[in-house]
Amino acid sequence: MHELPIIESILNIVLKHAQTNNARKVISVHMEIGKLSELEDDWLQRYFDYLSKGTIAEGAKLKIERTPIMMQCDACSVSYEVEMSQMGNLLCPACGTNRGKLLSGKNYYIKSMEVQ
Amino acid sequence: MAGVRLIDVKEEILADNTKQAAAIREDLRRKKTMLVNLMSSPGSGKTSLILRTLDALKGSIKTGVIEADIESTVDAEKVAARGIPAIQLRTGGFCHLDATMVTQGLNALTEHDLDLIIIENVGNLVCPAEFDTGAHKNVMILSVPEGDDKPLKYPLMFSICDLLFINKVDYLALSDFDMSALRQRVLSLNPRIVILEVSCKTGEGIEAWISWLKGEIDAFRQNK
Numbered sequence: 001m002h003e004l005p006i007i008e009s010i011l012n013i014v015l016k017h018a019q020t021n022n023a024r025k026v027i028s029v030h031m032e033i034g035k036l037s038e039l040e041d042d043w044l045q046r047y048f049d050y051l052s053k054g055t056i057a058e059g060a061k062l063k064i065e066r067t068p069i070m071m072q073c074d075a076c077s078v079s080y081e082v083e084m085s086q087m088g089n090l091l092c093p094a095c096g097t098n099r100g101k102l103l104s105g106k107n108y109y110i111k112s113m114e115v116q
Numbered sequence: 117m118a119g120v121r122l123i124d125v126k127e128e129i130l131a132d133n134t135k136q137a138a139a140i141r142e143d144l145r146r147k148k149t150m151l152v153n154l155m156s157s158p159g160s161g162k163t164s165l166i167l168r169t170l171d172a173l174k175g176s177i178k179t180g181v182i183e184a185d186i187e188s189t190v191d192a193e194k195v196a197a198r199g200i201p202a203i204q205l206r207t208g209g210f211c212h213l214d215a216t217m218v219t220q221g222l223n224a225l226t227e228h229d230l231d232l233i234i235i236e237n238v239g240n241l242v243c244p245a246e247f248d249t250g251a252h253k254n255v256m257i258l259s260v261p262e263g264d265d266k267p268l269k270y271p272l273m274f275s276i277c278d279l280l281f282i283n284k285v286d287y288l289a290l291s292d293f294d295m296s297a298l299r300q301r302v303l304s305l306n307p308r309i310v311i312l313e314v315s316c317k318t319g320e321g322i323e324a325w326i327s328w329l330k331g332e333i334d335a336f337r338q339n340k
């Protein structure tokens with residue numbers, strides 16, 4: 001799994017913003033991660049704790065919001081939400097077509113952070 | 117707590133990789149070198165398929181290979197034994213290749229002025245799906261012994277690929293692999309994916325792959 005490179009990027013972005021905002025400490029980081037991501041919140045936090053040791057982000061809490069998986073129907077172009085468990089078994093709620101294209105669900109995004 | 121402030125960040129976490137991948141695609145487009153990223157679980161047949169492909173393209177398409185292996189160099193050695201330029205990238209335990217690692221591989225291949233470069237990604241159906249390598253085409257292998265339920269477990273990989281090989285079809289008779297259920301599951305996630313049934317052992321289906329590949333290379337050269 002690739003927690004490490006993801007967390008490295010997160011930490012770099014967090015430290016950059018902390019610096020430009022003259023923060024002394026990072027309290028929390030608010031992120032959006034798509035439901036298609038296999039990365040677990042607990043593990044992300046653990047890796048973050050590990051990599052952030054000795055930086056001003058040490059001890060910061062990752063607040064992760066899981067954003068929906070959206071598909072677009074191949075027939076009628078309606079977009080609709082699905083859960084991971086339904087992905088092999090799609091059905092457009094508008095027209096019943098079972099084919100669609102992935103619109104979103106694999107994003108990794110930092111919205112904001114709390115600093116002191 | 118005293119003096120806590122909320123500040124906006126609004127950044128994509130993988131933005132650096134996405135940018136680097138786009139730069140690779142652009143650069144190779146200028147050089148007219150098509151980059152194909154091959155992904156699968158360990159042992160599905162990536163190296164076998166690459167060797168079949170090299171044999172079929174010999175003399176017509178100048179091809180190079182970027183091998184990603186966690187530790188060993190066995191796959192790169194097999195390719196190099198064909199007289200093909202091959203670069204082994206040490207992924208140092210990483211579970212996927214990212215655009216920066218691919219750039220290193222490409223730099224090492226530049227002098228060969230190639231028409232096609234194939235990346236054998238790290239054997240894994242999860243992580244490589246999340247990191248854009250800069251490839252123009254993403255292809256994957258599912259082999260019969262892995263089972264027809266894999267699109268249910270790894271939907272992202274199946275939804276980002278342009279072509280899916282069902283490899284080891286020589287095992288079909290011995291297994292309960294349900295080809296039509298598999299096709300249904302995959303097409304539901306990715307209606308435009310091309311599905312090819314192949315056997316790297318018998319050579320079945322390889323011709324269809326080569327003709328798809330040559331068609332894509334032609335289209336790429338004409339900038340379509």
Ligand SMILES: Nc1nc2c(ncn2[C@@H]2O[C@H](COP(=O)(O)OP(=O)(O)OP(=O)(O)O)[C@@H](O)[C@H]2O)c(=O)[nH]1
Nearest residue numbers: 157158159160161162163164239283284315316317
């Ligand atoms: N029966 C049969 N065996 C195959 C076929 N394709 C590959 N194999 C065998 O499967 C094994 C693994 O094949 P590789 O080509 O090394 O697979 P890989 O995906 O490169 O493996 P890693 O690089 O270790 O992830 C080898 O013993 C191959 O000979 C096939 O179509 N049929």
Ligand SMILES: [Mg+2]
Nearest residue numbers: 162163191236
């Ligand atoms: Mg291999």
Ligand SMILES: [Zn+2]
Nearest residue numbers: 073076092095
């Ligand atoms: Zn529909």
